[in-house]
Amino acid sequence: MIEIVNVLLLAFMAIVALAVAVMRSLFAALMVSGFFSLLSAGMFLLLDAVDVAFTEAAVGAGIATILGMGTLVLTKTDTAKPGPISPWPILIVVLTGGVLIYGTLDMPRYGDPQAPVHQHVAPRYIRDSAEEVGVPNMVTAVLASYRGYDTLGETAVIFAAGVSVLILLAARRRDEEEPA
Amino acid sequence: MSHHIVLRVISKIFIPMILLFALYVQFHGDFGPGGGFQAGVIFAAAFVLHTLIFGAKATALAIPSHLARALMAVGLLLYLGTGFAALVRGGNFLDYNVLASAPIVGQHYGILLVELGVGVTVAAVMITVFFAFTGRR
Numbered sequence: 001m002i003e004i005v006n007v008l009l010l011a012f013m014a015i016v017a018l019a020v021a022v023m024r025s026l027f028a029a030l031m032v033s034g035f036f037s038l039l040s041a042g043m044f045l046l047l048d049a050v051d052v053a054f055t056e057a058a059v060g061a062g063i064a065t066i067l068g069m070g071t072l073v074l075t076k077t078d079t080a081k082p083g084p085i086s087p088w089p090i091l092i093v094v095l096t097g098g099v100l101i102y103g104t105l106d107m108p109r110y111g112d113p114q115a116p117v118h119q120h121v122a123p124r125y126i127r128d129s130a131e132e133v134g135v136p137n138m139v140t141a142v143l144a145s146y147r148g149y150d151t152l153g154e155t156a157v158i159f160a161a162g163v164s165v166l167i168l169l170a171a172r173r174r175d176e177e178e179p180a
Numbered sequence: 181m182s183h184h185i186v187l188r189v190i191s192k193i194f195i196p197m198i199l200l201f202a203l204y205v206q207f208h209g210d211f212g213p214g215g216g217f218q219a220g221v222i223f224a225a226a227f228v229l230h231t232l233i234f235g236a237k238a239t240a241l242a243i244p245s246h247l248a249r250a251l252m253a254v255g256l257l258l259y260l261g262t263g264f265a266a267l268v269r270g271g272n273f274l275d276y277n278v279l280a281s282a283p284i285v286g287q288h289y290g291i292l293l294v295e296l297g298v299g300v301t302v303a304a305v306m307i308t309v310f311f312a313f314t315g316r317r
Contacts, residue, residue, distance in 0.1 A: 050213040051213040051214050051215065051217075051218050054205065054213075054214065054218045054221075054222065055217060055218050055221055058218075058221040058222050058224075058225045059221050059306075062225050062228065063221065063224065063225060063228055063306055063310065066228055066232070066310070067309065067310065067313055070310075070313035070314060070316075071313070074313075074316060132283075132287070133284075133287045133291070134284040134287055134288065135210035135211070135287070135288070135291060136210065136211050137209065137210050137211055137212065137213070139213075139215075140209050140210045140215055140291060140295070141210075141291075143215060144210075144215070144290070144291040144294050144295055145276060145287055145290065145291055148263075148274040148276075148290075148294060149274065151259075151294065151298065152259055152260070152263065152274070152294075154217075154298075155255065155256055155259055155297065155298050155301050155302075156256060158301055158302055158305050159252055159253070159255075159256045159301055159305065161305065161309075162252050162301075162304070162305030162308050162309060163252070165308070165309045165312050166249070166308060166309075166312055169312040169313070169315075169316060170312065
């Protein structure tokens, strides 16, 4: 049953991604890419990553789509007519894709408990986090306590991104106001 | 959007529920799925919805843009402050064990505080970026 859902979701995602690539109207492409985010939120749900699914649904399907609409208001809503098609980009894309897929052949199978990533510090987190940290959600224990430095860095990155957007957009606005 | 009565009524019902759900995800993150990042984006989504339906002016009454800007830094400072508090109490940076009399209690306080810091920063950055775009129209 779950396989059918997986296959259907992945097929939908592929169709939607192709549709975005073909579309000329940026508004329609934006709406469809929001739908793509919703589908990937469903995919995360199937992978038991409920928290990632929340984030994808709220940011990918919600806020990012609306920010895209805000951008469209400021710019044009259609892509430029494509020029003569050159074979080089597709060749490079196919080649890179082929190399990446070849690279995955060396990787451990999905969910393999013997994979190196599950043998390093994970056993200790699973064994000791209930005693050392005492929160039932192990993800939170790793994220906020064992890997507190990483999360601090991530928060700083988000803060820096917010400041950068403010600097870019607010500075441009002041320039526009001056001549008026 | 003053003529979309269905959208207005439905979002009036939904926005408090979205905010409540964000708070649940924030403070229940150590028991269920969730945490600061997730709660922050859900919290911000409620303000984005409010702006879409009721306009930027109405939302600015609920959260002025300078307050959102200040909260961006407050969240990060709360996180850093928790780290330094551990340092002051004789532990390592971000070592929550020393924050309370028992290590487990200290861990609880530490996780609660840093997750709150993450949530505040994420929500404030999302709202600020959204305001920066809507403000340019």
